[in-house]
Amino acid sequence: MIPLFQTGNAVRVRKGSPPGHIRTPFYVRGCKGVIERVAGEYRNPEELAFGRFDTPVVPLYRVRFQQQEVWPDYQGSPQDSLDVEIFEFWLEPANPEKT
Amino acid sequence: MKTSSTNERDTKNIPPTTYYQFLEISVRELLIEKGVLSDEDIRNAVKEMDSRGPELGAQVVARAWVDPQFKQSLLQDAPSAVKALGLEIGPVQLLVVENTPEVHNLIVCTLCSCYPRSLLGLPPDWYKSREYRSRAVREPRSVLLEFGTDISDEVEVRVHDSTADLRYLVLPQRPEGTGHLTEDELAALVKRDSMIGVTEVCFSAI
Numbered sequence: 001m002i003p004l005f006q007t008g009n010a011v012r013v014r015k016g017s018p019p020g021h022i023r024t025p026f027y028v029r030g031c032k033g034v035i036e037r038v039a040g041e042y043r044n045p046e047e048l049a050f051g052r053f054d055t056p057v058v059p060l061y062r063v064r065f066q067q068q069e070v071w072p073d074y075q076g077s078p079q080d081s082l083d084v085e086i087f088e089f090w091l092e093p094a095n096p097e098k099t
Numbered sequence: 100m101k102t103s104s105t106n107e108r109d110t111k112n113i114p115p116t117t118y119y120q121f122l123e124i125s126v127r128e129l130l131i132e133k134g135v136l137s138d139e140d141i142r143n144a145v146k147e148m149d150s151r152g153p154e155l156g157a158q159v160v161a162r163a164w165v166d167p168q169f170k171q172s173l174l175q176d177a178p179s180a181v182k183a184l185g186l187e188i189g190p191v192q193l194l195v196v197e198n199t200p201e202v203h204n205l206i207v208c209t210l211c212s213c214y215p216r217s218l219l220g221l222p223p224d225w226y227k228s229r230e231y232r233s234r235a236v237r238e239p240r241s242v243l244l245e246f247g248t249d250i251s252d253e254v255e256v257r258v259h260d261s262t263a264d265l266r267y268l269v270l271p272q273r274p275e276g277t278g279h280l281t282e283d284e285l286a287a288l289v290k291r292d293s294m295i296g297v298t299e300v301c302f303s304a305i
Contacts, residue, residue, distance in 0.1 A: 023262050025209050027236065040192065042264045060263055067258075076240045079255040085263035 001041060003059040004088055009035045011063060012094035013086060021049030024090045028082075032094045033065040036083055044087065059088040152220040155186060156268055157289035159195075159218060161282045164273045170197075173270070181218070188217035196259060197270040198296070203250045205243065205258045205296035206267045207235035213261035215268045219291055226295065236260055246297040269294050274302035 005011060015030035023045045041057040048055075067080040074080070116124075130136045159181060163170035173180040177193040193215060196204040208214065209232045214222040225231050234242050239256050243249070250256055259267045271293040277285060292298040 023210060025236075025260060025262060027209075039263075039265055045263065062265070071237060075238060076256065077252045077254070080239070080257070081255060082236060082258045082260065084260045085265055087263065 001057065001059060003038045003061075005035045005038070005059075005061060005091065005093075007035050007037050010094040011035060011061075011091040013063070014090050014092060016090075018046075020046055022046060024086055025084060028063075028065060028070060028084055028086070031065055031070050033063040033069070033084075036062040036064040039085060042087075044089075061086055061088065061091065063091070148216065148221065151217060153218075153289075153291035153294065154286070155220075156215070156218040156291070156294045157286040159184060159186070159268070160270055160289045160294065161286035163195075163270055164285055165282050170270070177268070186218070191215070191217050192265045193218070193268060194265050195268050195270050196257070198272045198299075200254070200272075202255045202257050203243075203296065204267075204269045205235060205239050205256065206261065206269060207232060207258060208261040209233065209236055210260075210262055213266060215266040215294075217266075218268055219294060223291070243297060246292065248298050269296040271296075271300045274300050277302050 010032065011034070012032045013024065013028050013030060017026075017029075039060045039062050042060050043053070044055055044058050047053075062083050063086050065082045065084065066078075067074045067076060067082055068078060070082055127136075127141065131138055131141075159173065162184060163173050169180060169184075172183070173195050174197055177195045178188065178191065181188055181193065198204055206214075207226075212222055212227040212232075214226060216222070231242065236258050239258050240250060243256070261267055271289065273285070274288070277288070280288075288300050288302055290298065290300070293300045
């Protein structure tokens with residue numbers, strides 16, 4: 001599977017709340033970040049959790065968020081950041097100019 | 100690592116077995132009964148886990164401090180670099196993140212307790228606590244201060260949440276005044292917490 005995003009791309013985490021085993025932390029849903037790197041391809045944990053081992057692999061990314069984007073009342077330095085591993089189907093392109 | 104025997108359990112004030120402990124015992128006994136695993140497999144796996152400790156990670160850090168070429172390959176492709184050092188870490192997707200004068204890294208797993216076990220052994224209890232897991236991403240600087248680590252506002256604090264398939268190890272900064280130390284002496288300075296990122300490596304000349 002060819003990764004949809006490359007390092008430096010602006011992305012937004014989908015704001016979904018599907019049931020099941022989800023490894024996208026709730027606190028970054030809806031947040032905008034930048035692809036730090038393509039981290040490889042892995043089986044989808046949301047399928048694996050239900051014993052479905054034959055589903056295709058999906059690209060995994062490390063996405064870098066600014067802490068102030070994630071927590072608007074963040075106490076700390078404005079340059080502090082947070083890197084989270086997120087699977088491609090949780091991401092959509094974001095225009096870096098818009099918020 | 101010491102494991103308590105049944106006798107010790109009986110004589111000491113250990114809280115009653117919880118629901119999840121019962122669940123684990125039941126599943127384990129079923130797996131053995133059905134021949135999926137043997138008692139010995141489980142004992143060996145526990146032995147293997149217990150044999151690993153932070154001194155493995157410390158060895159990697161010390162080598163990176165004395166060998167710039169190793170450090171470069173460690174940061175680019177940690178599994179290969181670690182393997183070249185003769186350490187077996189299995190199929191773990193290890194990523195080493197370097198502390199610099201500009202960036203301080205901190206590792207957490209907010210969803211469970213993912214941890215670079217192959218290089219650090221079992222995680223400390225606080226790493227698995229709800230408090231650490233929630234606060235490390237929300238107020239990392241306060242958490243760091245509680246560990247005695249005061250990071251200047253000029254330095255970026257970068258938290259890594261191990262939410263999926265990667266495992267992280269922090270490469271701490273080499274402390275000042277350690278130029279004369281051997282690789283083994285350097286390794287002895289590197290403690291577990293500094294490779295999680297909650298502390299820095301300290302050195303005081305005697």
